[in-house]
Amino acid sequence: MPGPFDAREQAVFIPLAIGRPLTPTGPAVRTQALTKKYGKTVAVNGVSVEVPRGGITAFVGPNGAGKTTTIRMILGLAKPTSGDAWVLGEPIDDPKRYLPRVGSLIEAPAFYPPLSGRRNLQVLAQLGGHGRDRVEEVLRLVSLGERGDDAYKAYSLGMKQRLGIAGALLADPELLVLDEPTNGLDPAGIREMRELLRRLAHSGKTVFVSSHLMAEVEKLCDHVVVIRAGQIVFQGPLPKLLAHQHGLIVRAHDPRNHARLAELVTAAGHAAQVQDGRVVVEAPPDWGGHLNVLAMKARIVLAEIRPRAGDLEETVLSMTGKGGL
Amino acid sequence: MIRAVGAEWRKTLRRGMIVGGIGVMVAFSLLAVTIRFVNAEEGAPPGEGAPQARGPPIFSREELETETGPVLAFAGFSGGLMGVVSLVLFAQSVGAEYGWGTLRVMLTREPRRILFLGGKLVAMTLFVGLGILVALLVQYVAAIAFALGMNVDMGAWWTATGFLEAGSAFLRVWFTGTVWGLFGTVLALGFRSAAPAIGTGIGYALVAENLLTLAWDDGRKWLPGQLLGMFNTGVGNPVELPIAGLLLAAYAVAFVVASAILIRVRDVSS
Numbered sequence: 001m002p003g004p005f006d007a008r009e010q011a012v013f014i015p016l017a018i019g020r021p022l023t024p025t026g027p028a029v030r031t032q033a034l035t036k037k038y039g040k041t042v043a044v045n046g047v048s049v050e051v052p053r054g055g056i057t058a059f060v061g062p063n064g065a066g067k068t069t070t071i072r073m074i075l076g077l078a079k080p081t082s083g084d085a086w087v088l089g090e091p092i093d094d095p096k097r098y099l100p101r102v103g104s105l106i107e108a109p110a111f112y113p114p115l116s117g118r119r120n121l122q123v124l125a126q127l128g129g130h131g132r133d134r135v136e137e138v139l140r141l142v143s144l145g146e147r148g149d150d151a152y153k154a155y156s157l158g159m160k161q162r163l164g165i166a167g168a169l170l171a172d173p174e175l176l177v178l179d180e181p182t183n184g185l186d187p188a189g190i191r192e193m194r195e196l197l198r199r200l201a202h203s204g205k206t207v208f209v210s211s212h213l214m215a216e217v218e219k220l221c222d223h224v225v226v227i228r229a230g231q232i233v234f235q236g237p238l239p240k241l242l243a244h245q246h247g248l249i250v251r252a253h254d255p256r257n258h259a260r261l262a263e264l265v266t267a268a269g270h271a272a273q274v275q276d277g278r279v280v281v282e283a284p285p286d287w288g289g290h291l292n293v294l295a296m297k298a299r300i301v302l303a304e305i306r307p308r309a310g311d312l313e314e315t316v317l318s319m320t321g322k323g324g325l
Numbered sequence: 326m327i328r329a330v331g332a333e334w335r336k337t338l339r340r341g342m343i344v345g346g347i348g349v350m351v352a353f354s355l356l357a358v359t360i361r362f363v364n365a366e367e368g369a370p371p372g373e374g375a376p377q378a379r380g381p382p383i384f385s386r387e388e389l390e391t392e393t394g395p396v397l398a399f400a401g402f403s404g405g406l407m408g409v410v411s412l413v414l415f416a417q418s419v420g421a422e423y424g425w426g427t428l429r430v431m432l433t434r435e436p437r438r439i440l441f442l443g444g445k446l447v448a449m450t451l452f453v454g455l456g457i458l459v460a461l462l463v464q465y466v467a468a469i470a471f472a473l474g475m476n477v478d479m480g481a482w483w484t485a486t487g488f489l490e491a492g493s494a495f496l497r498v499w500f501t502g503t504v505w506g507l508f509g510t511v512l513a514l515g516f517r518s519a520a521p522a523i524g525t526g527i528g529y530a531l532v533a534e535n536l537l538t539l540a541w542d543d544g545r546k547w548l549p550g551q552l553l554g555m556f557n558t559g560v561g562n563p564v565e566l567p568i569a570g571l572l573l574a575a576y577a578v579a580f581v582v583a584s585a586i587l588i589r590v591r592d593v594s595s
Contacts, residue, residue: 076436077429078592095436104433110426114341127332127441128434167430 026089028053028175028206029074034083036069043069045230046083051208051223056201058217058238059210060316061227067210068107070227071179075104088175100128103173105181109164111152117163118148121170130170138166143192157184165193176200178209182216194220214313226316241315248281248288251304252295264294278304329435329444330451337418337452346414347456353406354460355467357398362471365389390478392487393494395468399461400494404501404557407460411453411502412526416509418449420519429593438588446510446581453506454499461495493559501553504573505530507580508549514587549576 029051036044044066051057059067072078074087076095084091090098111120121135139145142162147155155163161184168176181197182190190213197207197220211217217224217238224241226234234241252261258274265272268290271282281291285307295302365386388397422428435441472479481487505526512522530550538544538551545551545563552569559566 072429072592072594075429075433077432078594099433099436102433106429106433108426110430112336112421112425112427114339115336119335123332123336124430124434126335127328127431129328171434 026053027051027086029085029087029208031070031074031085032083034070034073034085035081036066036073036078037081042230044073044080047227047230047232049225049232049235051206051225053206054201054204055222056197056207056209056220057223057225058221059208059225059227060212060214060217065227066230067227068179069230071104071106071177071210075099075102075106075177077106100171101174102177103168103171103175104177104179105164105168106177106179108183109160109167111160111163111167113151113153115152116149117144117152117155117159117166120152120163121148121166124167125170128171134170134172138169141169141196142166158186158189161185162189165196173205175206175208178207180211181209182211182213190216214316218312238312242312247307248283248285248291249304249306250279250281250291250295250302251277252279253301253303257300260298261295261300264298264300265291268294326440326444326447329441330447331444332431332435333418333445333448334451337448342414342452346410346452347459349410350407350456350460351463353410354399354464357402357406358395358464358467358471360402361398362389362468362475362477365475365477386477389472390481392481392484393490394472394477394479395465395482395487396461396491396494399464400497401558404494404498405554407453407457407498408502408505408553408557409527409530410456411506412509412530413523414453414509415446415449415506416513416522416526417519418445419510419513420516420522423513423517424519432593439585442584442588446507446584449506450503453502457495457499457502461491461498465491497557497559500570501557501573504549504553504577504580507577507584511580511583511587514584547572549573552576 027050029049031047031049034044034047034049035042047066047070049070059070061067069078073080074085074092076092076099080092086092088098088101092098111117112123115123118135118139121139122132124130125132125135136145139148142165144159144162144166147159152160152163161181165178165181168178176197178197182193185193194216197209201207201222209221221238223236224234224238225232226241250261252258255277258277258279261279262272262274265279265281265283270287272279274280281287283291288305288307292302292305361384365384367386384397388394393400422431431441432438435444468482469479471477509522509526512526513519516522516525534544534548534550537548545555552564552573555562555564556566556569556573564572
């Protein structure tokens with residue numbers, strides 16, 4: 001799969017098809033019409049994504065949208081049916097050129113159950129050519145130093161997840177690719193993970209993280225990529241995504257009035273639908289006053305009326321459709 | 326490659342593998358030497374023993390006093406069982422990488438897949454060699470104990486020829502164990518799982534190939550299980566031993582090439 005450039009030439013300006021140079025400070029990950037088919041099933045369909053260097057980029061979408069398949073292709077575990085991709089400036093058909101600088105945690109953490117956490121990391125460290133000191137460093141970093149000699153099979157889900165993060169950090173990577181890193185973590189663990197990822201991003205590393213927890217994504221990420229049914233529906237800075245959709249969320253004091261409220265809004269020329277115990281109105285936020293008057297005239301008492309913008313979960317759900325994240 | 330071998334060795338050398346692998350080899354070895362000595366009678370024919378209507382065959386007591394005496398059971402009965410153990414160990418080692426999902430983690434640390442597989446195969450071959458060596462030494466000790474108890478003359482055992490026979494038996498069993506292991510590897514890679522690979526491998530070795538030889542007269546000259554059994558015992562019949570060795574080496578190369586293709590070409594989806 002020849003790329004449009006020779007990685008050895010990255011230091012010089014190389015024009016790309018999308019009109020941006022790929023230099024050592026260019027995108028950490030770039031895919032171009034990346035497609036993966038399994039028989040007749042198209043898992044990833046012409047995905048073109050850029051993950052900027054530095055900062056935290058979230059990769060969100062419903063189950064089965066193609067997130068993990070895309071990540072597998074980026075990590076050299078699955079071959080694309082068509083399309084190209086580059087990671088840290090290197091083409092993905094030669095993973096040995098970039099994987100030593102990439103740390104990853106794909107789906108659930110996977111280690112050898114009979115071995116201790118420490119021994120598991122030592123196996124990975126030996127394979128990747130990292131020193132023993134690094135094993136101790138990353139164990140401390142994820143607060144597993146004292147439990148490092150326990151068998152992996154005896155670890156809780158949260159401890160397994162932390163060991164997975166430790167494994168991803170072994171190489172002191174430039175790019176960290178994490179698939180659901182907060183799975184199994186308790187609230188304190190999630191907060192620790194958030195702090196850790198922020199520290200890593202502030203130190204100049206790139207974090208590319210898939211997550212179902214929109215609240216976490218909202219707190220953590222600078223950049224968002226949204227995928228649905230194998231296709232990218234949005235990519236860009238988080239504020240741009242939040243501004244992407246406007247509208248109002250309205251809740252009547254008596255939920256039985258929601259249908260009537262939706263009819264009033266529709267009659268006034270705006271789309272509305274009853275959704276999850278509230279009415280979602282497609283109207284500018286400043287239309288809220290008019291809506292209040294309409295409701296009053298119809299003798300409907302409103303319990304809540306607020307702008308829809310700013311709700312990442314709502315925004316992403318509206319882009320990706322039903323099925324959950 | 327050294328890093329891949331070292332990493333594999335580090336995870337292989339654990340209690341479960343030592344007890345389940347080397348321990349079973351030692352147990353088979355002890356079983357074989359016990360059967361050989363306990364059922365030895367003067368005047369019985371040499372070789373694989375004279376079958377009886379009931380119970381184990383009767384073995385030649387005179388043969389125990391030759392240079393090959395302490396390793397007769399090792400190269401024959403227990404050697405075959407060690408091949409099966411080796412098949413299980415290799416298949417388990419490869420199949421578990423899929424079952425535990427660790428293959429994807431390992432390949433993100435060592436993306437050169439063939440090198441990773443090579444490291445695994447070298448480490449497993451060394452581990453099986455270690456197990457076979459321990460089993461041989463234990464069999465030697467047991468043979469000495471039996472010989473002392475049964476007044477078997479051990480004079481020929483301690484000659485240069487005796488030690489050469491022991492070394493040769495070790496190398497033959499190690500070689501055949503490795504070929505069985507490579508067979509287990511290709512099955513585990515094919516199935517992407519340990520259990521069906523082990524079931525298929527043992528089923529082929531113990532049942533399918535024997536049925537094939539009933540239907541195909543020349544099967545004993547070509548089928549890997551037949552050649553492996555023959556090579557173990559060091560008796561070149563019906564194929565000369567060097568020819569059998571070459572055929573087995575060809576099988577080994579074929580298994581390695583098939584394994585390399587399977588791991589290189591296929592996506593890692595587990």
